[in-house]
Amino acid sequence: MFYRNLNLTYLRIKHLVQPKIICRQLSVRSIKYQNYSNTHCKKIHVTGDYLFHNTNTTSTGRFLSWKWLLAISFLYAGYDSQNIFDIINQGSAEELTKFLKDNPKAVNKIHLFGWAPIHVAASNNKYEHLAVLLKSGADPDLSDGFSNCIYVARKRNINPSDVLSTRETHFMHNFNANATFQGFTAFHYAALLNNIESLKILMDHGADPHLKSVTGHKPIDLVTDLTIYELLADYEKNFELIKNKKEAEIRKKFPLELRLKQKIIGQENAINVVSSAIRRKENGWTDDEHPLVFLFLGSSGIGKTELAKQIASYLHKNNKDGFIRLDMSEYQEKHEVAKMIGSPPGYIGYDDGGYLTKQLAKNPNAVVLFDEVEKAHTDILTILLQLFDEGRITDGKGKTIECKNAIFVMTSNLASNEIADHALELRNEQRQNKLIEDRRLTDKKIEKHEEVVTFISKKFKDQIVKPILKKHFRRDEFLGRINEVVYFLPFSEMELKTIVQRELQYWQELALKKHNIKIEWDSAVEHVIIGAYDVNYGARSIKHEVERSVVAQLAKAHENGLIKNNTVVKIEADTTKGDHGNIFLKI
Ligand SMILES: Nc1ncnc2c1ncn2[C@@H]1O[C@H](COP(=O)(O)OP(=O)(O)OP(=O)(O)O)[C@@H](O)[C@H]1O
């Protein structure tokens, strides 16, 4: 069986590598040598297992043309000073570790022509580099977007020979430039090269063996070594089991709450409520018949949509079908039901189908966000109630989609003023209590600095929020189907400070990367920006203020030539006129 596969594999991979000089399967060390030593290269150019081909371009001529090739790759990789692809090819694993420490985002950087660092490492049998990349957070399942030189050159409006040179520089193996490697993962490259070290490292990092290239090949289809074939077959068989076990371990070590807290500032209570409901569902501690339904309440710009997005990215990683968003202000009229689930036969738009049903059909386990649900027409609410109650939805064509494992999140600004006022009152109360407590601790010489989480009281929920919701939705059964009503509170001083700092850091990184300008600021600047916080716009008001008072000034000074590249700009604030002081640049 395997030998029949082997023959097929040989035919399949024959077109992937260049049919010039045939050499014996290369050991990792000989490949490293191949790049530098022409004599050694000749030694390995003996006919043998017919597994690999090598062009005679590994000659001194090609070696000499390195400088040109490097220049081209610098140009196209989008790095100004150092290029991660060249470090993988020519540098040591230690050098790569150091580079990634300074440039952590480069680890999953996609080259302009489609490939990622992990592909370069795997295709060059650089398993130590591969290990460094994976440890630094490289996604083992990234697929190579490179199709072929001609197509890429046309798409990028570049000379095909430049594309070819770059590809050949980065992919030292003489893969056939005319074959397509599109959709190859690092696992495919390691399998094609029968490199057991790389394969083991990839398996340890949970690489998916089921992913197919655009030509429909899984990594195992490219293997030509019996032992490796058996290893991969075993891995394929147990992959789901291994994956679930690993994920459970990771979740234990790094629970959902912690992940969400890295992205969402404050909203601790909301994060805890949502995380524990999701965990209960994952661990089988909820009824399987109903999907999870949340209602997120709170004023504008405080993280309701952001939290829904983060849940989707936690559950569905990079799968864009894992997050479905419907703006319910577009579903205010009765006839707009059709836009959601499709029209019945004989009606206009029958063939188009509905947005929600089409998206749910693609991923029935998606996180579905119904933004501003209070604006939806009552007929739409009836459909939502059925969806939440039965965990299924039927489209205009009569096709039913089962979605009991989907997560539905509705957001609403209903009662947001009441919630904000109540939260502010609670915070003031807490601040007073904390001051008394701090004074008591200081007297006892005990240090304790932590933010107090504000909880909305049950009495407030029952007596203020519930009546507002009931009055609006008018149906007890609709409210009864919501698993958790989640409260989002206005930001505290500390949280605002963190938001301002993150926003300024974002622009700091951008200025450094794009213009090589270093930005520095002090706490007075943060204080002035916090002063512009508007509870009605939430974090958006901070983002606008940073853009208005800092970024606009920087951009203007840069355009007018007042700030040169490679300079340090100090942002300062004049607070002599109170909190709403002026922000200015010191160049
Ligand atoms: N708690 C938060 N932590 C980090 N970023 C936040 C937070 N809240 C809001 N933001 C940022 O502010 C912007 C708006 O947030 P988001 O879309 O979540 O608002 P929202 O609560 O859904 O408001 P709306 O009711 O207006 O839709 C986003 O860019 C988001 O990243």
Ligand SMILES: [Mg+2]
């Ligand atoms: Mg929103």
